[in-house]
Amino acid sequence: xxxxxxxxxxxxxxxxxxxxxxxxxxxxxxxxxxxxxxxxxxxxxxxxxxxxxxxxxxxxxxxxxxxxxxxxxxxxxxxxxxxxxxxxxxxxxxxxxxxxxxxxxxxxxxxxxxxxxxxxxxxxxxxxxxxxxxxxxxxxxxxxxxxxxxxxxxxxxxxxxxxxxxxxxxxxxxxxxxxxxxxxxxxxxxxxxxxxxxxxxxxxxxxx
Numbered sequence: 001x002x003x004x005x006x007x008x009x010x011x012x013x014x015x016x017x018x019x020x021x022x023x024x025x026x027x028x029x030x031x032x033x034x035x036x037x038x039x040x041x042x043x044x045x046x047x048x049x050x051x052x053x054x055x056x057x058x059x060x061x062x063x064x065x066x067x068x069x070x071x072x073x074x075x076x077x078x079x080x081x082x083x084x085x086x087x088x089x090x091x092x093x094x095x096x097x098x099x100x101x102x103x104x105x106x107x108x109x110x111x112x113x114x115x116x117x118x119x120x121x122x123x124x125x126x127x128x129x130x131x132x133x134x135x136x137x138x139x140x141x142x143x144x145x146x147x148x149x150x151x152x153x154x155x156x157x158x159x160x161x162x163x164x165x166x167x168x169x170x171x172x173x174x175x176x177x178x179x180x181x182x183x184x185x186x187x188x189x190x191x192x193x194x195x196x197x198x199x200x201x202x203x204x205x206x207x208x
Contacts, residue, residue: 048075048076048077048126048129048130049074049075049076049077050076050077050078050079051076051077051078051079052078052079052080053078053079053080053081054080054081054094055080055081055082055083055094055095055098055143056093056094056095056096057094058080058081058094059078059080059081059096059098059101060096060101062078062080063101063102063105066078066102066105066106066136066138067105069135069136070105070106070135070136073133073134073135074134074135074136075129075130075134075135075136076129076135076136076137077122077125077126077129077136077137077139078102078106078136078137078138078139079122079139079141080098080138080139080140080141081094081140081141081142081143081146082095082098082111082140082141082142082143083095083142083143084142084143084144084156085113085142085144085145085181086144086156086177088142098138098140099111099138099140102136102138105136105138106135106136106137106138107128107129107135107136107137108124108125108128108137108138109137109138109140110124110125110137110138110139110140111139111140111142112139112140112141112142112145113142113145113181114145114180114181114182114183114184114185115145115181115182115184115185116183116184116185116187116189117145118141118145119189119190119191120189121139122139123190123191123193123194124194125137125138125139126193126194127193127194127195127196127197130196130198131196131197131198132197132198132199144156144181145181149178149182149185152178152181152182153178156174156177156178
């Protein structure tokens with residue numbers, strides 16, 4: 001990544017400014033984040049711009065900039081937070097259909113459902129942004145895949161003293177949900193870049 005831009009609330013995605021080093025730029029509002037990323041001529045080969053924003057209004061504030069990146073054919077990765085998966089569609093704070101919002105603006109829109117899928121989703125999104133005609137991509141990271149296991153278990157794991165059949169069934173469901181959410185999360189994963197597919201003209205197409 002050449003330049004990474006984020007608001008203070010987006011540091012939860014990066015794990016703090018130290019993780020990105022001097023390439024991390026902090027903005028006080030989401031709107032300048034994406035325009036701060038350069039257009040294709042300023043990107044070294046094989047690099048893209050990255051912006052991380054919070055859920056809801058943080059994501060919607062980037063719509064105009066993402067459209068500009070689409071029109072400029074600029075390879076850009078937008079990482080946005082989201083409500084916890086179990087709370088989607090149930091009136092959670094800042095819960096909106098963010099994927100539909102960017103469906104016509106980005107080459108791909110993905111919502112990560114498990115911790116083990118974060119790295120594969122980001123690797124595929126990065127190669128998609130650079131392959132073919134460059135453009136923006138959007139990866140949604142719900143808060144339950146960003147927070148540590150003990151925090152998620154405390155918040156949505158259910159009461160340990162569940163009473164009655166219904167209470168025990170709810171606790172069983174929540175415990176299985178958490179186990180699946182973090183299954184394979186601590187296993188080593190391949191983080192090497194995927195090969196970028198750049199279409200080249202044939203000799204017949206460029207011949208005189």
